[in-house]
Amino acid sequence: MRLITHNMLSCNIKGVTNGFPLRIEAGNVIKKEVDFNPDFIRHMFAKLEWKALVEGARSMGYAELPEDSPDAAVLESDESFLKKLHHALLELHLEEGALVCPETGRKFPVNKGIPNMLLHEDEV
Amino acid sequence: MKLKQLEGLLGDLEQFSNPIVELEQYPTGPHIASRMLFTAENSYGDITDKIVADFGCGCGTLSVAAALLDAASVIGFDIDPQSLETATLNAEELEVEIDFVQCDITKLELKGQIVDTVVMNPPFGTRKKGADMEFLSAAMKVASHAVYSLHKTSTREHIKRAALRDFNAKSAEVLCELRYDLPKLYKFHKRKEVDIAVDLWRFEPKHN
Numbered sequence: 001m002r003l004i005t006h007n008m009l010s011c012n013i014k015g016v017t018n019g020f021p022l023r024i025e026a027g028n029v030i031k032k033e034v035d036f037n038p039d040f041i042r043h044m045f046a047k048l049e050w051k052a053l054v055e056g057a058r059s060m061g062y063a064e065l066p067e068d069s070p071d072a073a074v075l076e077s078d079e080s081f082l083k084k085l086h087h088a089l090l091e092l093h094l095e096e097g098a099l100v101c102p103e104t105g106r107k108f109p110v111n112k113g114i115p116n117m118l119l120h121e122d123e124v
Numbered sequence: 125m126k127l128k129q130l131e132g133l134l135g136d137l138e139q140f141s142n143p144i145v146e147l148e149q150y151p152t153g154p155h156i157a158s159r160m161l162f163t164a165e166n167s168y169g170d171i172t173d174k175i176v177a178d179f180g181c182g183c184g185t186l187s188v189a190a191a192l193l194d195a196a197s198v199i200g201f202d203i204d205p206q207s208l209e210t211a212t213l214n215a216e217e218l219e220v221e222i223d224f225v226q227c228d229i230t231k232l233e234l235k236g237q238i239v240d241t242v243v244m245n246p247p248f249g250t251r252k253k254g255a256d257m258e259f260l261s262a263a264m265k266v267a268s269h270a271v272y273s274l275h276k277t278s279t280r281e282h283i284k285r286a287a288l289r290d291f292n293a294k295s296a297e298v299l300c301e302l303r304y305d306l307p308k309l310y311k312f313h314k315r316k317e318v319d320i321a322v323d324l325w326r327f328e329p330k331h332n
Contacts (some may be wrong), residue, residue, distance in 0.1 A: 001222050001225070002197075002221075002223055004175070004238070005197075005199050005223040005225065006225075006240045007233070007235075007236070007238060008234045008235050008236055009225070009235070010233040010234065010235045010240070011233070012227075012231050012233040014234060018234050019248075021235075028303065032221070034221060037173065037196065039173075040196045044175075044196075044238075047236060047237055047238050048236075048238075049235065049236060087185050089324070090197065090221075112207075112209075112212065113212070113224070114208055114212070114224045114225065114226055115225055115226065116205075116226045116227075117225060117226060117227035117228075118203070118226060118227060118228060119228070120233060123293050124231060
């Protein structure tokens with residue numbers, strides 16, 4: 001699971017109102033390079049939940065992203081920032097670990113890169 | 125990538141080893157899958173450099189097709205862990221990056237408007253009544269630009285009405301009618317092969 005996917009996942013237990021973002025417990029993280037597409041990264045920036053991304057990246061061992069969401073101007077001028085964003089979003093893979101609901105503490109296990117978001121009977 | 129090349133690559137994918145009839149697990153053949161994704165990209169620009177979600181991805185045929193057509197990111201969702209394992213192998217085999225998520229699509233909560241396009245070959249609702257509508261409803265909530273989906277031609281009017289009236293569709297168009305050839309997968313199948321008329325739909329959600 002990469003952070004681009006984590007950025008949209010939320011706890012779906014019935015009654016939970018604050019199920020986002022899921023906290024990451026990183027067991028095993030691997031890095032895989034993919035081609036850098038600056039236009040795509042610029043385009044993505046506006047759609048991201050920034051805090052969730054920064055915290056998620058930190059949990060996976062990458063602390064290079066600024067705490068606060070930068071100005072749009074930075075996107076145009078600063079390629080090194082775009083590369084950091086690219087790395088965080090697309091090149092870090094959580095292979096083993098868990099995603100934890102911020103409200104209930106419920107852990108959704110991640111095995112072989114796949115988060116299991118299936119609910120138990122009493123959670124639907 | 126040319127259509128024939130795409131179709132060829134998809135034809136080599138591993139499919140369900142022990143299909144579960146209750147989930148209506150049928151492989152999406154390379155003929156349909158390649159045409160579906162090729163049309164989505166060539167006629168509408170909905171795949172390349174886009175974030176694509178595959179609902180009910182099964183062994184990942186549509187996901188792999190999207191990745192081969194250079195989607196920026198592909199996420200496959202399915203309820204069955206065995207299929208997801210096969211899908212992972214397929215992605216590795218073709219050297220494409222796809223994130224897979226195990227979940228019940230009807231209980232999915234996705235935040236924000238990250239997903240551009242949803243592609244899917246959903247259950248037709250022959251085992252669990254209304255499954256096709258549940259998938260369509262879920263897809264329309266998630267996609268910010270377009271949903272591509274296959275549904276039985278016999279349900280055409282019903283789908284159109286539901287999409288426009290209940291699922292927030294700005295438009296609902298049948299792009300073409302295809303023959304879906306189902307091989308004899310399950311014990312209760314009497315004929316060696318059966319041909320079902322299916323519509324390839326494109327839905328556009330209204331923007332908020």
